[in-house]
Amino acid sequence: MIKKVNFSRLKHENFSIIPIPLEDEILSSWIVRTAYAHKTHPHTFTNQYLNYRPHAFFLTESDITLDENMIKTIEDKSLHKIDVHSLMLKTYSGFLQENIYENNPTIFFTHQKYCPLCLREDTIPYFRKKWRVVFYNICHKHQCRLYEHCPTCKNELDISKMYDNKLLYTHCHHCGFELKKGRKLPIHKKYISSLDYQNKIFKIIQDGYILLGKTPIYSFLFFEVFSKLSKLILLNAKHQFINKHPLFLLIKDVKQQKVNHPIFKKIDAKAQSALFGLTMYIFEDFPHNLKSYVLTNKLTYHDLTTKMPYVPFWYEKAVNGITPRYLPHSMTVTKEEVAHAMRYLRSINKDINKANLTKLLGCNFSSNDNNLQSYI
Ligand SMILES: [Zn+2]
Numbered sequence: 001m002i003k004k005v006n007f008s009r010l011k012h013e014n015f016s017i018i019p020i021p022l023e024d025e026i027l028s029s030w031i032v033r034t035a036y037a038h039k040t041h042p043h044t045f046t047n048q049y050l051n052y053r054p055h056a057f058f059l060t061e062s063d064i065t066l067d068e069n070m071i072k073t074i075e076d077k078s079l080h081k082i083d084v085h086s087l088m089l090k091t092y093s094g095f096l097q098e099n100i101y102e103n104n105p106t107i108f109f110t111h112q113k114y115c116p117l118c119l120r121e122d123t124i125p126y127f128r129k130k131w132r133v134v135f136y137n138i139c140h141k142h143q144c145r146l147y148e149h150c151p152t153c154k155n156e157l158d159i160s161k162m163y164d165n166k167l168l169y170t171h172c173h174h175c176g177f178e179l180k181k182g183r184k185l186p187i188h189k190k191y192i193s194s195l196d197y198q199n200k201i202f203k204i205i206q207d208g209y210i211l212l213g214k215t216p217i218y219s220f221l222f223f224e225v226f227s228k229l230s231k232l233i234l235l236n237a238k239h240q241f242i243n244k245h246p247l248f249l250l251i252k253d254v255k256q257q258k259v260n261h262p263i264f265k266k267i268d269a270k271a272q273s274a275l276f277g278l279t280m281y282i283f284e285d286f287p288h289n290l291k292s293y294v295l296t297n298k299l300t301y302h303d304l305t306t307k308m309p310y311v312p313f314w315y316e317k318a319v320n321g322i323t324p325r326y327l328p329h330s331m332t333v334t335k336e337e338v339a340h341a342m343r344y345l346r347s348i349n350k351d352i353n354k355a356n357l358t359k360l361l362g363c364n365f366s367s368n369d370n371n372l373q374s375y376i
């Protein structure tokens, strides 16, 4: 194993071995495999061939935000046999989020999770892109839960590191545990619907839209609302209606971490899969379930839309149909009525000002929410 060496000429060399990316393989996994094919430690490899100082390549979220120059360098060095973009999580851009770069890139991605059974079956063990998507917590092939930490020492995985400078990426870098030996984490049949919901979510991601009623909604606009409802459930404890669903048991008393952003990281992967199922359930039989959820929790238009960076039109319309936007200072008088009120005030020698008009007409003339100010 080559480690901590410096052959400056490698900076200009192409890779001598170019492994073929495997089905749904993630970039960091492919780079790590390429490094080992060169009998070189991944950190040394990226340092030597890519001129990235040790660790930095993997620390800076190469799977999400690797810059175009580095992408080009890797493609050049692999003789253009590799499409680096296709190995990155940016392939989800436009599906999970409108633009993964402009928005917060980590909302819908987690650290590396894995399925031990997949690793056991792999001829060449490797790590999948979907294992980093927040919505993917159950291996659909093996119908078991993914591990989000090393099964033994509970540390997050870092496949670019080596345990004791000896063991490869198939082992936990921290304790040396061989990852594929993790026991299968079964799903109780009571909670099996979370797999159906996960499949539905992935269908939305794949199609790029969801049909709500008869209307197709872009997936990234749907996930925007999805996050909002997750907040109502987790932060505001709005549990009516969903508390009748079997999946609710998994989030009822779940321990919440002190992180509010991204919201999903408050709870572990098992509870997340239940949360996502319950949120999907709210959108079933649209808008019937949404209506039941809103009404039983006594949610207002404000509760349902506040603090959203952007309220999609379809959602605005649905919410407005259930709990209309209440405008306490709305425009309920006509221009003529205002003129009439002003004449009246003048006739009784009262000042024509906002306060007196408000008192007389019962509408707030000081509010910016209506156009009343322009009438004076
Ligand atoms: Zn699996």
Ligand SMILES: [Zn+2]
Pocket: 150, 151, 152, 153, 154, 155, 172, 173, 174, 175, 176, 177
């Ligand atoms: Zn470990």
